[in-house]
Structures are given as C-alpha cells and as structure tokens.
Amino acid sequence: MDNSIIDLWENNKEVFQSKTVEQILLFCGDGKLRDNSSTSHEFRSFLSNISSKYLVKYAEECLTSSYKDGGLILQDIINQIGLRLGFNVEDGLYRGTRNKSNIGYDGIWSLKDGYEMVVEVKTTDTYRINLDTVASYRNRLIEENRISKRMSSILIVVGRQDTGDLEAQIRGSKHAWDIRLISTDALLKLMMLKENLNDTRTSLQINEILKPMEYTRVDPLINIIFNTTEDLQIDTDTGVEQDNSIDLNALPQRENNSKSKTVEFREECVAIIEKKLKATFIKQGRCLYSSVQNDCRLVCVISKRYKLKNSNRYWFAFHPPQKEFLKEAKNGYVAFGCGSSDLTVLMPFPKFEECLEKLGQTHKENGRFYWHIEIFEKNKNYSIRQNHAEDIPVNEFLVN
Known part of the structure; x- marks a missing residue:
C-alpha cells in the first residue's frame, strides 16, 4: 500500500497540524474518496496513525x-x-x-x-x-x-x-x-x-x-x-507513597504535576521510543499504547526525580492489567520516564517480567494490588532495586 501520506506526516507534522482534513485528503491519491480506491486506503491509513x-x-x-x-x-x-x-x-x-x-x-x-x-x-x-x-x-x-x-x-x-x-x-x-x-x-x-x-x-x-x-x-x-x-482513581505512575522506608516529609516537594504536564512528559517519552523502535504508537489507555499494526505494545509510566543523600531515585507503580495488556502482545515493552524524557528506560517485557516476583507489592482494601518499582541512580549507573536480591542494572536499556 502506498504510504506517502504517512511519510509526509512524519516528516512535516508542524505543517500538517495547520491543515484542514479536506486539505489533507488532497494529499491522498487523487483526493477523491471512492470505494476500494488507493485514496481511501491511504486516507484511512493516515487516520490510523494520528x-x-x-x-x-x-x-x-x-x-x-x-x-x-x-x-x-x-x-x-x-x-x-x-x-x-x-x-x-x-x-x-x-x-x-x-x-x-x-x-x-x-x-x-x-x-x-x-x-x-x-x-x-x-x-x-x-x-x-x-x-x-x-x-x-x-x-x-x-x-x-x-x-x-x-x-x-x-x-x-x-x-x-x-x-x-x-x-x-x-x-x-x-x-x-x-x-x-x-x-x-x-x-x-x-x-x-x-x-x-x-x-x-x-x-x-x-x-x-x-x-x-x-x-x-x-x-x-x-x-x-x-x-x-x-479505574480512573488508580495512580498508574508513582508508588513512592507505599515505600515505608522513606520519610515522605524529607522528600523535596514535587513540581507542579498538572495533568497537562504529566501528559506532555509521557508523550515526549513515547516520541523518543517511537524513533528507537521505528514504530508509531496509538494511545490505548492512560499509559497504554499499541503500534498501528497492534504487533507491539508499550506501557509507559513516569516519575519525578527525588534526590536522597548521594543518589537520585524514581518510584513507579506497575499494575496487573498492564501486565495482561503486554502479555497479549507479540512484542511488549515497559518504559520508565525518570524525571524527564531525557532519561527513559525501555525494557522488553519478558526481561521485566523476570523481576516482578522480587519486587515489593502494595495491596489495597478493594482487592487490587500493584508492584512498586524503585530505580535509583548513582554516578550515572541506574538500577532497579529488588527485595532480598541483587539490584538489576538497567543502563543497557536507556534510550539514547
């Protein structure tokens, strides 16, 4: 299938953002929608990628x-x-x-x-x-x-x-x-x-x-x-409040974490992951994404940076529905945005799944539970902390 409209979109998003949908249709085939035409295939392909x-x-x-x-x-x-x-x-x-x-x-x-x-x-x-x-x-x-x-x-x-x-x-x-x-x-x-x-x-x-x-x-x-x-009340990102070893009063105040800023930060992470994996992801949930062909899925969670003693730390929550979402995929990834999109950890799901049994869990009164993940950094070395096991180095999973 001719995907020239997709190439134009990927390379000229700023230009396309100012176009009306009628103008965009003119970039597809002969610009006229007819059944089983290259124009209709190309236009529908465009819609599936935005x-x-x-x-x-x-x-x-x-x-x-x-x-x-x-x-x-x-x-x-x-x-x-x-x-x-x-x-x-x-x-x-x-x-x-x-x-x-x-x-x-x-x-x-x-x-x-x-x-x-x-x-x-x-x-x-x-x-x-x-x-x-x-x-x-x-x-x-x-x-x-x-x-x-x-x-x-x-x-x-x-x-x-x-x-x-x-x-x-x-x-x-x-x-x-x-x-x-x-x-x-x-x-x-x-x-x-x-x-x-x-x-x-x-x-x-x-x-x-x-x-x-x-x-x-x-x-x-x-x-x-x-x-x-x-469902909407679930915090898909931070698990810091469940780590009883941390004095929350000693933590620096988190920056203004408005919804718009959270979305912008997460979407920036997804954008660099798209370049890394050479895929276009469509949002399927608050932190759930799938490729247009649905052969690759991504869970992207984010955390503010917390500076403690001589290290930087980041806390995340990972929920069972996110695990099931990735298990159904041919290729699955978990991404952790650490403070900003400039520090994004991208792990293949099978590798991350090996860690789950050694991570702490928080159980809620309504029967729900989640794993909480701590990534800490010291001297530019990043690791996932495990309970009663060696920490897992993740430098190899940093998205450059």
Whole structure:
C-alpha cells in the first residue's frame, strides 16, 4: 500500500497540524474518496496513525464546514473511533449502489464476545432517516450469515446532540429494540475517556452501553459507572507513597504535576521510543499504547526525580492489567520516564517480567494490588532495586 501520506506526516507534522482534513485528503491519491480506491486506503491509513486529538478536530470540521465529501470523511473518522474504542471494524461503502449484491452499511463494529453493530453515520438529523432502509442492511447481513440476529444491533451516529425528532422516530418504529443512537460528540467523549483508563477490560464494559438494552433494572449501568470511577482513581505512575522506608516529609516537594504536564512528559517519552523502535504508537489507555499494526505494545509510566543523600531515585507503580495488556502482545515493552524524557528506560517485557516476583507489592482494601518499582541512580549507573536480591542494572536499556 502506498504510504506517502504517512511519510509526509512524519516528516512535516508542524505543517500538517495547520491543515484542514479536506486539505489533507488532497494529499491522498487523487483526493477523491471512492470505494476500494488507493485514496481511501491511504486516507484511512493516515487516520490510523494520528493521535485522537486530530480525530476530534477533523470530526468538528466535518460538522461545521461545508466540505463536498464531509459526510464520507466523517464516516471514516467514526470508524476509526470505533477502532480506538476496541472494536474490530469493517469499513462499509461510501455511497449507495444499485448493485443488489452490495449492502450499504457504513461500518460493522465487532466486540470480542462476537456481538456486532451495523453502523450508520449521519452528519445531520435535519432529514428523517428511513429506518426501514437501515434495518434492511442488518437483515440482509443476517440472511447472508455474516452476522447473528441474536448478537447484533444497529448503531446510528449523528452529527448533532439535538436528536429529539430522531429519537421519537426510533421509539415509534418497529425497530426500536434493535437501534441505539449516539451523537458524534458523545462518541468522541467516550474515546477520550477510554484513553484515560488503566484497564482495557473497563473500556470493554463501557462499550456495552452502545448495545440496545432494557434498563428497568439499572444495576449494569451502575456497575459500569462504579468500575470506571474506580479505574480512573488508580495512580498508574508513582508508588513512592507505599515505600515505608522513606520519610515522605524529607522528600523535596514535587513540581507542579498538572495533568497537562504529566501528559506532555509521557508523550515526549513515547516520541523518543517511537524513533528507537521505528514504530508509531496509538494511545490505548492512560499509559497504554499499541503500534498501528497492534504487533507491539508499550506501557509507559513516569516519575519525578527525588534526590536522597548521594543518589537520585524514581518510584513507579506497575499494575496487573498492564501486565495482561503486554502479555497479549507479540512484542511488549515497559518504559520508565525518570524525571524527564531525557532519561527513559525501555525494557522488553519478558526481561521485566523476570523481576516482578522480587519486587515489593502494595495491596489495597478493594482487592487490587500493584508492584512498586524503585530505580535509583548513582554516578550515572541506574538500577532497579529488588527485595532480598541483587539490584538489576538497567543502563543497557536507556534510550539514547
């Protein structure tokens, strides 16, 4: 596949950041989106390589600007959001066709449990949607045994939040129990929420909301809210407060650790790791990343520098969900940002996993636990401290 747009992006990010999505499309093939064309392949490849903040920007442009192919661009963006949410996504057709062998869905999103959603994207709800037509896409897919009637539904994604008329139309139709409706804005919020979670299992629970459900009993929704709240409270980075051998009052005050600075520091670490591994990573959680091809995964945690006696020290937390995330990868790495991106330790996961049984653990009242890692530096030599075992030198894993 021709990836010239990716090369241009990688080498000219500053220039691309000022471009609209309509302008970017002109760099792909002949600049016109058609089914099974090199332009569509190249444009979708571009979307899969950019950070989510650009998907938010481009979606807003499609909804507020009069782009000729704004609806088609938004369709690809919505399907990319589905991928970021953890679905397997099959892209649909851009335009309807008279060929009866083709089914005009915009996408099919599949969950790991086999459940599938037939996705329809609409930039506006100004005009009434023919629900019979949308339902016919699902019915034909069922007839062709491509999806299951019991394990499938329809998800309509609309451009605006004001969907009262469409909601009423759905409620009054015979398809009410098979359709879920969500605005593009809410879907984007769901994606950004997922990127702040620590456990990919929590994000899979959240995706359950997109299934049609009867909520006379609201326990499932409460469980999702509870688990999400609990997940967001996990500190994925520092474990310093659990090291009882350290007098916390003797530690220097940590610098302003606002969320923006933490993200910036972490993302700087990821950027130099991308160059080291020659890979592009997409954020999958607060500190979870996967390559575009999903053949390489990364957990990146960071720590402020603490100066104690004659050494510098850095403390991190490593959680079981992070371990499971890496175990599922063909290639996995753990990265420790020590004070700044200038000092980043990058360890292959199999090597790091050998250390886990010799690291201290902290157990919480809710049953959760994590390992806490101390990296200390003395005379430019860096090591991971282990309980009742020799320290592990990590100089060989420094990213230069």
